[in-house]
Amino acid sequence: MKAVRKGGFYRRILLVACAVALSLRALWVGVDAIADTHRPMAERRRQPTVAATHYERYASLKQHIAPKRGIIGFVTQNPTEADALGRYAIARYALAPLVITNSTDSATIIADFPSPRALDAYAQQHRFQVRLYDATTGLAILNNPERYSR
Amino acid sequence: VTPLVLLALFCSALTGITVVYALLPRRRASRRVLAKLSIGAAVGVTTSGYLFLLTLMFAGGGAMTMVVLDLAALLIALMIFSASRRLDTAHEVPMLDQPSPSLLGRWLLIPVGVALAMALIAGGRYYRADPLGYWDAWTIWNLKARFFYLGGEHWTDAFNPMLTGLWHDYPLLLPLTVSRLWTYNGSDATWVPHLVGMGSLIMTGATMFGLLWAKRGLALASLCVLMWSSAWNLIYWSSTQYADIPMAWLMIAATSCLCLAVTERERPWGWWLLAGLLASAVASTKNEGLLFCIVLAPVAALLAWLRDGKAGWRNALILVASMLPGVLVVLTIKARIGIGDQQYFDGGSAGVMDHLTDWSRHRVILDVAGGKLRDAFDWWMLLPLTGLAVATGVNRNSAQRIAALGCLLIVLLMAGGYYFALLNSRMDLTWHTRTSAERLALQVWPLLCVGVFMLLRSYEELKRASVIEASVVAPAKSDAPTADDRAAGI
Numbered sequence: 001m002k003a004v005r006k007g008g009f010y011r012r013i014l015l016v017a018c019a020v021a022l023s024l025r026a027l028w029v030g031v032d033a034i035a036d037t038h039r040p041m042a043e044r045r046r047q048p049t050v051a052a053t054h055y056e057r058y059a060s061l062k063q064h065i066a067p068k069r070g071i072i073g074f075v076t077q078n079p080t081e082a083d084a085l086g087r088y089a090i091a092r093y094a095l096a097p098l099v100i101t102n103s104t105d106s107a108t109i110i111a112d113f114p115s116p117r118a119l120d121a122y123a124q125q126h127r128f129q130v131r132l133y134d135a136t137t138g139l140a141i142l143n144n145p146e147r148y149s150r
Numbered sequence: 151v152t153p154l155v156l157l158a159l160f161c162s163a164l165t166g167i168t169v170v171y172a173l174l175p176r177r178r179a180s181r182r183v184l185a186k187l188s189i190g191a192a193v194g195v196t197t198s199g200y201l202f203l204l205t206l207m208f209a210g211g212g213a214m215t216m217v218v219l220d221l222a223a224l225l226i227a228l229m230i231f232s233a234s235r236r237l238d239t240a241h242e243v244p245m246l247d248q249p250s251p252s253l254l255g256r257w258l259l260i261p262v263g264v265a266l267a268m269a270l271i272a273g274g275r276y277y278r279a280d281p282l283g284y285w286d287a288w289t290i291w292n293l294k295a296r297f298f299y300l301g302g303e304h305w306t307d308a309f310n311p312m313l314t315g316l317w318h319d320y321p322l323l324l325p326l327t328v329s330r331l332w333t334y335n336g337s338d339a340t341w342v343p344h345l346v347g348m349g350s351l352i353m354t355g356a357t358m359f360g361l362l363w364a365k366r367g368l369a370l371a372s373l374c375v376l377m378w379s380s381a382w383n384l385i386y387w388s389s390t391q392y393a394d395i396p397m398a399w400l401m402i403a404a405t406s407c408l409c410l411a412v413t414e415r416e417r418p419w420g421w422w423l424l425a426g427l428l429a430s431a432v433a434s435t436k437n438e439g440l441l442f443c444i445v446l447a448p449v450a451a452l453l454a455w456l457r458d459g460k461a462g463w464r465n466a467l468i469l470v471a472s473m474l475p476g477v478l479v480v481l482t483i484k485a486r487i488g489i490g491d492q493q494y495f496d497g498g499s500a501g502v503m504d505h506l507t508d509w510s511r512h513r514v515i516l517d518v519a520g521g522k523l524r525d526a527f528d529w530w531m532l533l534p535l536t537g538l539a540v541a542t543g544v545n546r547n548s549a550q551r552i553a554a555l556g557c558l559l560i561v562l563l564m565a566g567g568y569y570f571a572l573l574n575s576r577m578d579l580t581w582h583t584r585t586s587a588e589r590l591a592l593q594v595w596p597l598l599c600v601g602v603f604m605l606l607r608s609y610e611e612l613k614r615a616s617v618i619e620a621s622v623v624a625p626a627k628s629d630a631p632t633a634d635d636r637a638a639g640i
Binding site for chain 2: 015021027031034071096097100102
């Protein structure tokens with residue numbers, strides 16, 4: 001019976017060792033998450049997110065948009081840029097509950113144009129009126145006279 | 151966190167907890183208390199979400215209507231509880247001797263607490279870096295919540311077909327919960343969806359701990375939570391404000407009810423009913439939840455049959471009957487929105503067969519998902535797990551082994567369902583697999599941990615057995631309940 005007791009004892013020791021290993025591992029994961037050092041995680045965290053960058057830009061623009069409900073268009077200066085879809089998506093998020101569509105087929109259009117010259121050229125080309133342009137944020141509100149007159 | 155948001159959370163949790171206590175037999179005190187509280191909170195959050203949908207439908211999201219509905223729900227729950235106690239005084243389950251927790255179990259509470267505290271700190275850091283969460287948070291979940299909160303009578307603009315790429319068919323429980331809390335808060339603060347995500351993380355841990363504590367003792371409950379929290383990206387995905395971790399919480403809550411239904415002897419139908427209700431809550435959170443319901447029904451039937459033979463069909467029927475109304479609501483909302491699922495091929499059985507026999511698609515999924523899962527989980531983690539299995543041996547309680555089988559079967563069938571869905575993905579397969587594999591794994595990760603730890607013998611049993619062996623008494627080899635199980639009322 002002595003051997004049996006020893007077996008039980010060693011099993012309990014093994015269990016305690018496993019418990020220590022699991023505890024250390026869980027604490028390591030926690031420390032790593034706080035320090036953000038785990039390689040795949042750190043890479044992911046370093047990916048630029050357009051949300052944090054662009055959301056605040058819409059704070060001052062919102063009060064100038066009329067109407068407060070309905071459908072509004074959206075256009076960006078470089079639609080082929082990698083973050084163009086992100087800029088549209090964040091405009092949609094920031095301006096909800098307005099329905100923002102990725103087109104210019106609306107009476108009012110939000111234009112994300114960091115360059116004022118590019119905005120003027122674009123507005124002239126499409127015969128849009130620039131109702132408001134905020135040079136610090138690069139955001140503008142355009143009127144589409146064709147849609148207004150319909 | 152504003153007091154009103156705390157009040158909203160407390161009110162919904164109290165409603166759910168009252169319902170859970172009304173459905174279950176009376177006990178003065180037991181180790182089930184944490185399981186009951188966390189399962190009750192899950193029931194309450196789901197109920198409040200759907201009440202907010204009613205507020206939107208009939209009052210455009212008015213705050214006063216919402217408060218009245220929340221209080222009415224709490225009052226009704228209290229009345230049901232009171233009636234259940236009045237009608238059921240004879241059913242009080244006697245208090246049994248409960249063994250005091252082992253020293254190891256008590257000590258392990260320290261790393262569990264520290265790990266969860268560190269998760270909250272890390273989550274806070276992620277939030278500071280990205281207050282709006284990750285891509286799907288502000289393009290899908292929170293965008294819908296903003297329409298619900300800010301849209302007033304026009305809240306249905308969230309389903310405007312001109313909002314392309316919004317995945318209109320996604321279930322609404324998470325956006326409803328967030329917009330409800332925003333309404334209580336009085337502003338669309340970015341910390342509210344973060345609170346929902348991190349709260350779900352903590353509640354997932356609490357539910358797992360509660361179940362294992364009730365059935366396998368304090369030491370294994372702590373070890374299970376430590377194992378679960380060892381996944382590399384769990385904290386990150388909790389702070390992205392996605393729906394996966396809230397869904398994981400509801401999924402483990404439903405599965406815990408199933409485990410308790412199989413292992414409890416007194417009034418088990420309450421657990422079967424709660425399992426069905428919570429399964430429909432999972433379906434209300436993400437589309438994968440519908441798969442969970444499809445998987446849960448046959449697994450529950452199998453467990454009911456293993457537990458009670460042919461007489462078990464009634465219990466399985468209770469689960470399905472309690473699951474169906476919620477699932478029908480989800481399907482009705484999908485049908486009313488009228489925009490079909492755009493993620494998967496619908497080319498009929500011939501198209502499905504084409505994808506099943508296209509080995510290049512299998513290879514892509516296995517390669518990409520394998521790589522992502524290696525990043526998220528280290529395989530050497532199997533070492534301490536194997537060590538635990540060797541040290542403790544297999545759980546001798548047959549009912550609990552059946553419950554563990556149920557957990558593992560659900561994981562297996564869910565994984566099969568995910569694999570099948572990816573095979574039929576309409577999107578770029580590499581991208582779809584890369585962006586979803588890890589999150590899908592984290593959805594079923596709590597179930598896998600619970601299933602494995604439910605199969606193990608508890609430390610307290612091991613200790614007692616070694617004392618018995620030492621005093622020259624042969625150890626019990628039968629399936630009869632152990633002293634620990636008897637103390638747990640099994």
